[in-house]
Amino acid sequence: MKERLKIGITCYPTLGGSGVVATELGKLLAEKGHEVHFITHSMPFRLGKFDKNIFYHEVEVNDYYVFKYPPYDLSLASKLAQVAQLEELDLLHVHYAIPHAVCALLAKQMVGDKLKVVTTLHGTDITVLAQDESLSDLIRYAINQSDAVTAVSDDLIHETRRLLDITKPIDLAYNFVDKRVYYPREVQALRKEFAHPDEKILIHISNFRPVKRVTDVVEIFDRVSRDIPSRLLFVGEGPELSKVLCKVKELGLLDRVTFCGKQDDVAQLLSLSDVMLLPSEKESFGLVALEAMACGVPTIASNAGGIPELITHGESGFLAEIGDVEMMAEYARKLLSDQDVYEKMKAACLHRARFTFCNDAITRQYEQIYYRVLERP
Numbered sequence: 001m002k003e004r005l006k007i008g009i010t011c012y013p014t015l016g017g018s019g020v021v022a023t024e025l026g027k028l029l030a031e032k033g034h035e036v037h038f039i040t041h042s043m044p045f046r047l048g049k050f051d052k053n054i055f056y057h058e059v060e061v062n063d064y065y066v067f068k069y070p071p072y073d074l075s076l077a078s079k080l081a082q083v084a085q086l087e088e089l090d091l092l093h094v095h096y097a098i099p100h101a102v103c104a105l106l107a108k109q110m111v112g113d114k115l116k117v118v119t120t121l122h123g124t125d126i127t128v129l130a131q132d133e134s135l136s137d138l139i140r141y142a143i144n145q146s147d148a149v150t151a152v153s154d155d156l157i158h159e160t161r162r163l164l165d166i167t168k169p170i171d172l173a174y175n176f177v178d179k180r181v182y183y184p185r186e187v188q189a190l191r192k193e194f195a196h197p198d199e200k201i202l203i204h205i206s207n208f209r210p211v212k213r214v215t216d217v218v219e220i221f222d223r224v225s226r227d228i229p230s231r232l233l234f235v236g237e238g239p240e241l242s243k244v245l246c247k248v249k250e251l252g253l254l255d256r257v258t259f260c261g262k263q264d265d266v267a268q269l270l271s272l273s274d275v276m277l278l279p280s281e282k283e284s285f286g287l288v289a290l291e292a293m294a295c296g297v298p299t300i301a302s303n304a305g306g307i308p309e310l311i312t313h314g315e316s317g318f319l320a321e322i323g324d325v326e327m328m329a330e331y332a333r334k335l336l337s338d339q340d341v342y343e344k345m346k347a348a349c350l351h352r353a354r355f356t357f358c359n360d361a362i363t364r365q366y367e368q369i370y371y372r373v374l375e376r377p
């Protein structure tokens, strides 16, 4: 290791892919000997076992009665400044421009210029919030003032430039999965709990936000299950859950669909599945498809956002236009009915996850960015 760094990490600790990536990155940096301080409103859900290099600082929100809305952003900025000073942090790596980068920049003003701010864009702050005129100037400011900015796909870099008219360099740092956690597990016994040996298992994992188009998953499954004996597993929950349940009932699929709710050890559920469905409207990367890939499970997805950078159509999965459930079902049938095509694709998935989205390489890339902003070559 070059020089041991003291790094503060702020993310949404319980939210989807960005929280997972930020937490996994922190754990890998700590394993490499860096001192990592998570500064968040609750314990990141994937933090796991004790590590002497990992610290957790909880942001407490002041709910003083004159505040109509408790000022979380100010509490976070103040905590970031406190921890940075007390622990002599070299930098803050914040995930999401709004509000985290803005809070980190305020902390930097309080602490002094020595403290560097690295901001990672994950998608929603650009593809949704940047289109809101009341926030776009603030997001532009957060990006321009950060010492370095990274994004999880090339598509997200282009969208950021297009929507915010930004010229500042943005580093591409793809998401990754820890190959010690995501690999094809031995789950034959568990698989029997979900399906008969002659049935295939399709899976969808998300937070059931409208952008995930989860009802398309039901439409695709409906078409596939007419020809191929199969089951569908839903993992996760969120605002569209009841709509999805209605669709499942309407199509008479209730006895073939299992709602697993929120699950922590998704590598097990992925390993017992045959195909992942991800028909999203927007997706800056699609971490869940990478998790599936690393477990040897091909994904059939929409060609939205950064997904085509992750999945090579026809090689490591199949892509169709957003909303084209007919085509996605056709690809699923092709994949599930031809063992040769399936085995080839499974091998391609394992190789791609291991070598292109390798946790070691991407952690090294982030370290290089840290040394660069700190001017410690």
Ligand code: GMT
Residues within 6 Å of the ligand: 015, 016, 017, 018, 019, 021, 122, 123, 124, 127, 152, 175, 207, 209, 211, 282, 283, 284, 285, 286, 287, 288
């Ligand atoms: O997709 C979500 O609803 C969650 C969101 C998040 O903050 O985790 O996901 C975004 O970041 C992930 C990690 O970089 C990406 O894999 C997802 O594609 C991205 N979601 C969107 O762009 C909609």
